Amino acid sequence: MTDRKIRVLVGKPGLDGHDRGAKTVATVLRDHGMEVIYTGLHQTPEMIAEVAAQEDVDVVGLSILSGAHMELFPRVRAELEQRGLGEVMLVGGGIIPPEDAAALEAQGYARLFGPGTPTEEIAEWIKARMGERLAAEGGGA
Amino acid sequence: MSSAADIVERLRAGERVAVARLISWAENGDARFAEALGSVFEDVGRGRRTGITGPPGAGKSTLTNELTGLQRAAGRTVGILAVDPSSPFSGGALLGDRIRMEERTSDPGVFIRSMASRGSHGGLARAAIDACDVMDAFGYEELLVETVGVGQAEFDVMEAVDTVVVVLCPGAGDGIQAMKAGLLEVADVLVVNKADVAGAERLLTDLEDAVALRRRAEGAWEPPVVACSAGRGEGVEGVWEAVEHHRRWLAEDGRLRARRARLRIAQVRGAVAEGLAARLWGSGGLTERARSLLEEGGTPYDVAADLLSAVSARVVEPEEVSGS
Amino acid sequence: MSPHTDSVTSVDARALWTEAMAAARLREASFTTLSGDELRAVYGPEDVDLDSERDLGWPGQFPFTRGVHPSMYRGRLWTMRQFAGFGTARQTNERFKFLLEHGQTGLSVAFDFPTLMGYDSDDAIAAGEVGQVGVAISSLADMETLMDGIPMGEVSTSMTINGPASILLAFYIAAAQNQGVDPAAIRGTVQNDILKEYQAQHAWLVAPEPALRMVTDMMAWCSEHAPQWNTISISGYHIREAGSTAAQELAFTLANGMEYVRRGVAAGLDVDAFAPRLSFFFDSHLDFFEEIAKFRAARRIWARKMREEFGARDPRSWMCRFHTQTAGVSLTAQQPENNIVRTAFEALAAVLGGTQSLHTNSMDETLALPTEKSVKIALRTQQIIAEETEAAHVADPLGGSYFVEAQTARLEAEAEAAFAEIERRGGVVPCIEAGWFQREIHRSAYAYQRAVEAGEKRVVGINCYTEEEDSQASIELHRIDSSVGEEQTSALGALRERRDDAAVRRELDAVREACRGSENLLERFVAAAHAYCTLGEIAAVLREEFGHFKEPQIL
Ligand code: B12
Ligand SMILES: Nc1nc2c(ncn2[C@@H]2O[C@H](COP(=O)(O)OP(=O)(O)OP(=O)(O)O)[C@@H](O)[C@H]2O)c(=O)[nH]1
Ligand SMILES: [Mg+2]
Numbered sequence A: 001m002t003d004r005k006i007r008v009l010v011g012k013p014g015l016d017g018h019d020r021g022a023k024t025v026a027t028v029l030r031d032h033g034m035e036v037i038y039t040g041l042h043q044t045p046e047m048i049a050e051v052a053a054q055e056d057v058d059v060v061g062l063s064i065l066s067g068a069h070m071e072l073f074p075r076v077r078a079e080l081e082q083r084g085l086g087e088v089m090l091v092g093g094g095i096i097p098p099e100d101a102a103a104l105e106a107q108g109y110a111r112l113f114g115p116g117t118p119t120e121e122i123a124e125w126i127k128a129r130m131g132e133r134l135a136a137e138g139g140g141a
Numbered sequence B: 001m002s003s004a005a006d007i008v009e010r011l012r013a014g015e016r017v018a019v020a021r022l023i024s025w026a027e028n029g030d031a032r033f034a035e036a037l038g039s040v041f042e043d044v045g046r047g048r049r050t051g052i053t054g055p056p057g058a059g060k061s062t063l064t065n066e067l068t069g070l071q072r073a074a075g076r077t078v079g080i081l082a083v084d085p086s087s088p089f090s091g092g093a094l095l096g097d098r099i100r101m102e103e104r105t106s107d108p109g110v111f112i113r114s115m116a117s118r119g120s121h122g123g124l125a126r127a128a129i130d131a132c133d134v135m136d137a138f139g140y141e142e143l144l145v146e147t148v149g150v151g152q153a154e155f156d157v158m159e160a161v162d163t164v165v166v167v168l169c170p171g172a173g174d175g176i177q178a179m180k181a182g183l184l185e186v187a188d189v190l191v192v193n194k195a196d197v198a199g200a201e202r203l204l205t206d207l208e209d210a211v212a213l214r215r216r217a218e219g220a221w222e223p224p225v226v227a228c229s230a231g232r233g234e235g236v237e238g239v240w241e242a243v244e245h246h247r248r249w250l251a252e253d254g255r256l257r258a259r260r261a262r263l264r265i266a267q268v269r270g271a272v273a274e275g276l277a278a279r280l281w282g283s284g285g286l287t288e289r290a291r292s293l294l295e296e297g298g299t300p301y302d303v304a305a306d307l308l309s310a311v312s313a314r315v316v317e318p319e320e321v322s323g324s
Numbered sequence C: 001m002s003p004h005t006d007s008v009t010s011v012d013a014r015a016l017w018t019e020a021m022a023a024a025r026l027r028e029a030s031f032t033t034l035s036g037d038e039l040r041a042v043y044g045p046e047d048v049d050l051d052s053e054r055d056l057g058w059p060g061q062f063p064f065t066r067g068v069h070p071s072m073y074r075g076r077l078w079t080m081r082q083f084a085g086f087g088t089a090r091q092t093n094e095r096f097k098f099l100l101e102h103g104q105t106g107l108s109v110a111f112d113f114p115t116l117m118g119y120d121s122d123d124a125i126a127a128g129e130v131g132q133v134g135v136a137i138s139s140l141a142d143m144e145t146l147m148d149g150i151p152m153g154e155v156s157t158s159m160t161i162n163g164p165a166s167i168l169l170a171f172y173i174a175a176a177q178n179q180g181v182d183p184a185a186i187r188g189t190v191q192n193d194i195l196k197e198y199q200a201q202h203a204w205l206v207a208p209e210p211a212l213r214m215v216t217d218m219m220a221w222c223s224e225h226a227p228q229w230n231t232i233s234i235s236g237y238h239i240r241e242a243g244s245t246a247a248q249e250l251a252f253t254l255a256n257g258m259e260y261v262r263r264g265v266a267a268g269l270d271v272d273a274f275a276p277r278l279s280f281f282f283d284s285h286l287d288f289f290e291e292i293a294k295f296r297a298a299r300r301i302w303a304r305k306m307r308e309e310f311g312a313r314d315p316r317s318w319m320c321r322f323h324t325q326t327a328g329v330s331l332t333a334q335q336p337e338n339n340i341v342r343t344a345f346e347a348l349a350a351v352l353g354g355t356q357s358l359h360t361n362s363m364d365e366t367l368a369l370p371t372e373k374s375v376k377i378a379l380r381t382q383q384i385i386a387e388e389t390e391a392a393h394v395a396d397p398l399g400g401s402y403f404v405e406a407q408t409a410r411l412e413a414e415a416e417a418a419f420a421e422i423e424r425r426g427g428v429v430p431c432i433e434a435g436w437f438q439r440e441i442h443r444s445a446y447a448y449q450r451a452v453e454a455g456e457k458r459v460v461g462i463n464c465y466t467e468e469e470d471s472q473a474s475i476e477l478h479r480i481d482s483s484v485g486e487e488q489t490s491a492l493g494a495l496r497e498r499r500d501d502a503a504v505r506r507e508l509d510a511v512r513e514a515c516r517g518s519e520n521l522l523e524r525f526v527a528a529a530h531a532y533c534t535l536g537e538i539a540a541v542l543r544e545e546f547g548h549f550k551e552p553q554i555l
Helices: A020-031 A045-055 A069-082 A098-106 A119-140 B004-012 B016-028 B032-043 B060-073 B097-104 B128-138 B174-181 B200-213 B236-282 B285-295 B300-312 B318-323 C007-023 C052-056 C089-101 C113-117 C140-146 C165-178 C194-201 C208-225 C237-241 C246-266 C271-277 C288-309 C338-352 C372-388 C402-424 C428-433 C436-453 C484-498 C501-516 C521-530 C535-546
Strands: A007-011 A035-038 A059-064 A089-094 A111-113 B048-053 B078-084 B093-095 B110-116 B142-146 B163-168 B189-192 B225-227 C106-110 C156-160 C187-190 C232-235 C278-284 C322-326 C357-359
Touching: A007 A020, A007 A045, A020 A035, A020 A059, A020 A089, A020 A119, A020 B093, A020 C436, A045 A059, A045 A069, A045 B016, A045 B110, A059 A069, A069 A089, A069 A098, A089 A119, A098 A111, A111 A119, A119 C436, B004 B016, B004 B032, B004 B128, B016 B032, B016 B110, B016 B128, B032 B128, B048 B060, B060 B078, B060 B097, B060 B142, B060 B163, B060 B236, B078 B093, B078 B097, B078 B128, B093 B110, B097 B110, B110 B128, B128 B142, B163 B236, B189 B200, B189 B236, B200 B225, B225 B236, B236 B285, B285 B300, C089 C106, C089 C140, C140 C165, C140 C484, C140 C521, C156 C165, C165 C187, C165 C208, C165 C521, C165 C535, C187 C232, C194 C208, C194 C237, C194 C246, C194 C428, C194 C436, C208 C246, C208 C271, C208 C428, C208 C521, C208 C535, C232 C237, C232 C246, C237 C246, C237 C278, C246 C271, C246 C278, C246 C288, C246 C402, C246 C428, C246 C436, C271 C278, C278 C288, C278 C338, C288 C322, C288 C338, C288 C402, C322 C338, C338 C357, C338 C372, C428 C436, C501 C521, C501 C535
Parallel strands: A007 A035, A007 A059, A035 B093, A059 A089, A089 A111, B048 B142, B048 B163, B078 B110, B078 B142, B163 B189, B189 B225, C106 C156, C156 C187, C232 C278, C278 C322, C322 C357
Antiparallel strands: none
């Protein structure tokens, strides 16, 4: 009788007010059966990690179009780790130049999806990754 | 993979992530939950539970946030459960109540959990009471439960908390509709929110009249009607005063104990019904039998009678039933 | 209107065409505009109900459907105004001087995120964002640096700022005064359109009602002391870019405009004292004809409302003058050079729609702030339209087109329906508080995304004519020096050391008093600016006194 849903936090860190992409992605993930917590705008990395902890999410998704991604992704990652949430999957999108995206991915900060990525692709990617994880967790659930 | 014992230990050590994880287990129907609850159940029951219900957009989240502020100022810790509806199409949900409570995010004395209603249709989620139990066991003193925006008949909250606060607001005729629909019946406190908006005065007097006109048993509680502007932080103390008033009333003559006993009975019945349903219908055998009886021309009642007699003797032995 | 041909023949002709059309094999494609309007295959006289005197007039005449000037671009071309800014005040000052030396007369200031949100560069919340997407201005000292050596009585400056617009304008006024320039001589614009911040751009300072008071205080102060200053640029651009359709952009923007007029009148101002200083800012997207119709409809609706509903008497109050920016959101990261072409079409639509000024986006829009090279191509695009096409030779060249007139009338009718809906919901501010606009915009954005992913809305490089190889890597990127933050922070630290603390405290207290009473806030901000109170300090007082705005939950 298990009823396991993928829980995702979609967050907007920093002073950035661009939320068209974040809201669209949040809605699409809902349409793919996920439970999505949208934090609203203007969050600090601490707030995002704290919400992730209280909500016990599987995935934290950040949307950053302000150019502050090199500052914010690592800080959110650090805040998550500090709360023992190192295994939470961190994904994101927005205006992130390819080299920066590559650098963040290489350092294990997050998996990034840039402008023009079909939202279906994002949802399918998360589902597939989570599927692997849940399978690895075994029948524990 | 943590065990129930690990999590309970972390809960006792004051780790908030343990609260979060236990609530997830409850939501997901994870077998470890029952075990964990069993080891902390003696700590459950200290927290005071208040439900905040009402139509969509009435200001439930805003009021919850304001009430939390009052509790914090008085030095009490607060655990909040905010339920939003799941999409009937995808099964997913967008949980946004905490946007209104953002200022509480960094307060270590407040814990907020968003929950999707999943299969439940009563305005709460199946695991709502479990979540309250977990927060209660952790030590949160005031537990506030925000339901989904309710319409006509979603009153599970009544069976989940000590005090039900029904929030209405002027506009769109919601108030009167809701009264007719029975929100009035479940209210221990009636709140007219958005008192700053035109029509609030009218709604207030309508509600007062409706409460006064209702017939009720001797000594029954009469819900006070309170106005506030949660959005402006005005009049919220009055709402809390009304809640406290109801608590004082509950404290007399063993009413609180009776109410909580009723709550647990309802919870047990719910769990039994759910378990039975899963066992009865899970294997598909009964559905098959019903289908063939219907094809033979039986009325739905004939078929139901047949199935009931087939299972009634064995209902306490579920394995046999599912094998039928 | 009807042509001189025999009407029976024309009916026959139409019947024949209808038949032929029904028999024709059509392409598998959607023929719907971004506003969801199902287009006909051809438009004819039956599709327009037009009284040309009532609905069109001549250019420069009520209701200005055909343009606000009699001579349109034969008199003066539109202003080619490229919005830009980054780094420290000193860097931007150098850039401004360079531009002025090369003949530019107008300056356009883009601010960084902390400034847009009313925080100082040394606030913890600003970490990583100082000077990144615009210039950082935390006090009068930064404004003095920004305008150093620039004659403030001669240039015209446009500042894209909203939530803290009054504070930045106060810095500007104070800097001018320190140069010996009287406020009466300053010229320029602040965007200062707070309503669309809640609806679309989300850089607000306080709740809507006190924010609107700051707007009317500015209108009042400027009509008396700085009559050449444009106090609001009522912006549909942000609404559209956040996801709305053209019809929603038009309706919501004009509804906001009318709300400002109502507020000004309610504050006791004569409508003709401030309305001529209101201007608009629209988007130009890829539905070419619908966009042109939108610009025409905007002028017509505004003129009618101002004359008939608000009783304005000065023709300048009736005129919807506007700036246009091409649609950033229509540009793709994939095959970015194609963006030059998209922008060219959008720019042409803006010109055919009679815009007063224009910003063209650069091909690297989705990557970062534009490089000099890509900005130059964007500017050249405008120059090609102006010099090489005959688009600027004739006013309202599409006036009378069955299709464009039908679209203009449809958009006007849709806007009227939206005004009624907003009214029914209690007005613009209640709709903002309830998240109505935000939800409508989100729904349209979501529908657009779905349409693109379903292939109904075709986008080259995204869902057709895609290429395996990612050509975006071949584009050079604009990078901001990250030392900007440190430079700003230490300068601000030094300022805090050097200024007169008692004066700062006195002026902040005076601001607080003014918040509680009814004294003109801009007046107080100018005084606070002179005492070198910082943006963050003044904004903090406003937040404390007026309360935050919490975004409504709309998902
Ligand atoms: C729309 C837009 C606006 C709108 C925003 C409306 C809104 N409410 O969102 C308006 C007009 C208000 C605006 C304003 C500004 N903007 Co702007 N804007 C854009 C624009 C044109 C499109 C962004 C967009 O919404 N695209 C559509 C959505 C669906 O795509 P997306 O967000 O990229 O999301 C996709 C992926 O990135 C990814 N994704 C995104 N989020 C997430 C989250 C998760 C969890 C996942 C998995 C994936 C994911 O999936 C999505 C689907 O494919 C971009 C340029 C561009 N074309 O990208 C500039 C851009 C982002 N803006 C820019 C700037 C500078 C500004 C301003 C600061 C200008 C100023 N100085 O005043 C202001 C600031 C406003 C504010 N408060 O934030 C710059 C940023 C520069 C930089 N980072 O270096 C850009 C890049 C333009 C440019 N080249 O100069 N803007
Ligand atoms: N005018 C006014 N608006 C208020 C007041 N309280 C809340 N609101 C507004 O009402 C809207 C809904 O408030 P919420 O607190 O989200 O309402 P809710 O009942 O939790 O809504 P759901 O969870 O979606 O059912 C928001 O836009 C609030 O700003 C008030 O006292 N006065
Ligand atoms: Mg709510």
